[in-house]
Amino acid sequence: MAYIPSPELEARVLAGDTRAIARLLTRAENDAAEARVTLDSMFAHAGRAHVVGITGVPGSGKSTLVAKLAAKVRKSGRRIAIVAIDPSSPFSGGAILGDRIRMGELAGDPGVFVRSMATRGALGGLAKGTLELVDVLDAAGFEMVVIETVGVGQDEVEVARAAHTTVVVSAPGLGDDIQAIKAGILEIADVHVVSKCDRPDANRTVVDLKTMLALGYTHMDTEKLKLAASIERQVPDIIATSSMKDQGIAELLAAIDRHREALERTGDIEMRRAAIAERRLLAAAEGLMHDAFERQRPGKVAPLLERLRVRALSPHTAALQLLRELKFGGDA
DSSP states (O other): OOOOOHHHHHHHHHTTOHHHHHHHHHHHHTTOGGGHHHHHHHHHHOOOSEEEEEEEOTTSOHHHHHHHHHHHHHHTTOOEEEEEEEOBOTTTOSBOOHHHHHTGGGTTOTTEEEEEEEOTTOSTTOOTTHHHHHHHHHHTTOSEEEEEOOOOSSOOGGGGGTOSEEEEEEOTTSOOHHHHHHHTHHHHOSEEEEOOTTSTTHHHHHHHHHHHHHHHHHSOOHHHHHHSSOGGGOSOEEEEOBTTTTBSHHHHHHHHHHHHHHHHHHTHHHHHHHHHHHHHHHHHHHHHHHHHHHHTIIIIIHHHHHHHHTTSSOHHHHHHHHHHHTTSOOOO
16 A cells, blocks of 8 residues: 555545545554644544444344445435444454445445444443544545444443444343443433344333333433433434334434434534543543553653552552653642
8 A cells, every 4th residue: 555645645535535534544543653643634624524323232233233324324415434343353453344244235335434443452342543533534524424333242331422422222132231221321322222123022122221211311310400411302212123124224314313403403512522522632641641651661660660569659659750750740
């Protein structure tokens, strides 16, 4: 793959050049130093796309659902990009690419861009650098960017801190209702989907979801109600879908669009963007600090580790000292 200078690469990405987009995404995923200026520029050009997070336990049919949803988005005349977080290969560390296999029907459509991304050990269902990929796709002119999480089951709430609209997919017969409650999955959903609704036990899953959501909002205190995204949209939509029969997909897209309209009407979209920006700032700062620690391991970190080993310092005191020595402050 030929190297493209950053100014040319930026211009081609903003023009929607597919190859340039793919190359910049690779540099973003690899955290390439030479791409930092270009990626920072992408952030400045982004901010127009509707970012939709789709999560749920393995086997709930997320990838097939996303493929069907993308087809509906295209019929509405919009361009859509999909960042599919895949498990990492234990051999290469790269993405398994299972999502691309299931989304094969989208191949050849210039209005659809699918990118698989390896978790590389990251927790929370997302991968490091996911939102920088979203910036690139947003800046390239895609009106909707979908983040499909890896589907690890109990640690999928991170997507709610990255998306404007969060869709949680459940499937009948998986026995994941209690796990969802424990993980807080029910609380992060702006839209609930019950997939595989052609199965005979799907209605039970829908009823169970409605019951759990009703109980949750009944016991919600007044202050929390005031902080809800929108008083008129307190209880999320529950959409029954069947990807095999193309059932409920149009209703799902309509629910996603209604949620965005509600966010824009109430002004809560700016609150969500501000929360996402704050989260990214803290994550970037943590990354820079971690890199600084690694660089200083032989010099300033090693002596502190030895003092910790013999318990001459507490971890908190050692951390404050390290921050001061690295000129990060440390007065807290």
